[in-house]
Amino acid sequence: MAVAKYSEVDPVLYPAGADAPSNGSAVSWSAVLGGTVVAIALTLVLLTLGSAFGLATISPWPGVGAKATSFTIGAGVWLIVTQWLSAMVGGYIAGRMRVRWHGLHTDEVFFRDTAHGFLTWSSATVVMAVIAVIASVLSTNAAPAATVAATPEMLDAARKAAATFAGFAGLSMVIGAFIGSVGGAVGGGLRDKHP
Numbered sequence: 001m002a003v004a005k006y007s008e009v010d011p012v013l014y015p016a017g018a019d020a021p022s023n024g025s026a027v028s029w030s031a032v033l034g035g036t037v038v039a040i041a042l043t044l045v046l047l048t049l050g051s052a053f054g055l056a057t058i059s060p061w062p063g064v065g066a067k068a069t070s071f072t073i074g075a076g077v078w079l080i081v082t083q084w085l086s087a088m089v090g091g092y093i094a095g096r097m098r099v100r101w102h103g104l105h106t107d108e109v110f111f112r113d114t115a116h117g118f119l120t121w122s123s124a125t126v127v128m129a130v131i132a133v134i135a136s137v138l139s140t141n142a143a144p145a146a147t148v149a150a151t152p153e154m155l156d157a158a159r160k161a162a163a164t165f166a167g168f169a170g171l172s173m174v175i176g177a178f179i180g181s182v183g184g185a186v187g188g189g190l191r192d193k194h195p
Contacts, residue, residue, distance in 0.1 A: 026112050027119065028098035035097070035120035039090025039180075040127055046082040053078065072161045076168025083176030090124055091117030091180035095187025109192065110185055117184020121177050 054075060059065030066074070094116040101109055150158075 028116065031094045031097035032116055032119045032123060035090040035094030036123045036127065038093045039086045039120060039124035042086040042089055043082055043124070043128060046085060050078040050082065072164045076165055079168055080172040080175060083172040084179050087121045087176040087180035088183040090120045091183025092187035094120040095184040096191045098188060098191065100192060109188065113185045113188025114181045116188065117181040118177060120184065121180030125173065
């Protein structure tokens with residue numbers, strides 16, 4: 001029975017005398033985990049600051065403070081800023097902390113760095129989603145829901161605000177994935193400038 005052999009490296013990309021890449025993993029999971037922890041921590045800090053800003057702009061009294069639409073837009077913008085900053089810093093940390101790959105073409109190194117940033121963003125997003133679901137389940141079991149009489153106008157305004165917030169949340173996740181990947185590439189590029 002013949003044993004399948006990995007293809008040889010491209011001689012144009014790897015001239016004679018260049019070391020072939022090792023058979024080790026292309027992913028430095030410790031770097032991804034470190035970037036994930038940093039991204040989650042920064043997200044929590046920024047969400048806390050955003051909550052402080054938001055609570056400072058609203059009022060329980062009618063006609064005072066920010067309107068629901070402007071509050072929702074402000075919260076959405078803050079969510080995007082939070083995603084940008086935490087994904088960039090987490091991806092950057094993952095790129096900087098990974099091991100140096102010797103004997104690889106720069107395009108392959110760039111791809112791996114980008115993948116490290118994307119994996120960091122992905123794992124941080126999944127962990128935060130799990131935490132949000134657990135918190136939601138625990139909060140619904142804590143106290144019975146209050147019954148409030150709502151007019152059709154109030155229900156429509158709540159629906160519009162929720163739809164706007166969901167749109168901002170989806171947009172911030174897409175932007176966060178891209179920025180996390182860019183952060184990994186930037187961090188990895190700087191990592192390779194040092195031995």
